[in-house]
Amino acid sequence: MDTAQTFTAGKKAFETGAQAFRNTVDQFSGASNQAFKEGVDKSLGALNEINGQGKRNVEAVVASVTAATKGAETVGAQAIAFSKKAFDDYVAQTKALTSARSVQEVVELQTGYAKVAIEGYIAELNKASEVVSAAMKDSFRPINERVSAVVEQVQAAR
Numbered sequence: 001m002d003t004a005q006t007f008t009a010g011k012k013a014f015e016t017g018a019q020a021f022r023n024t025v026d027q028f029s030g031a032s033n034q035a036f037k038e039g040v041d042k043s044l045g046a047l048n049e050i051n052g053q054g055k056r057n058v059e060a061v062v063a064s065v066t067a068a069t070k071g072a073e074t075v076g077a078q079a080i081a082f083s084k085k086a087f088d089d090y091v092a093q094t095k096a097l098t099s100a101r102s103v104q105e106v107v108e109l110q111t112g113y114a115k116v117a118i119e120g121y122i123a124e125l126n127k128a129s130e131v132v133s134a135a136m137k138d139s140f141r142p143i144n145e146r147v148s149a150v151v152e153q154v155q156a157a158r
Helices: 003-098 103-157
Strands: none
Touching: 003 103
8 A cells, every 4th residue: 555545545534533523523512402402491491380380379369368358348347337237226225215214114125225235246246257257268268279289289290
């Protein structure tokens, strides 16, 4: 084999090796780029999910506060109505007492008024208790739903 043939064979071997090296680098670069792209896509997906979770959490808090506010408004309106009725009943009782003709009649009027007033007060407390209980359930429902959803998601991720 002469020098030209040796040089040609060496050149051919170098070109083959260089091409193999280029192919390896291209494969490695392609795989690295693909892995990087997949990692970025997964990270963006996770960020989008976190943002979605945050949005749903805020919506749940808003729904909770809205339900609590509605319950408080209902209890407040009932308290105002009860106070007005109690005052009107008191005024009527005072008028009735001033027109009483005997101590016996005063005692009977006062006893009847006290019984009606206490029964009304207890009935009003029961109504308010029911409204507060319902408002509590309604205000905690959105938060409980979010907690359950997050727990399910965490368990599914395991």
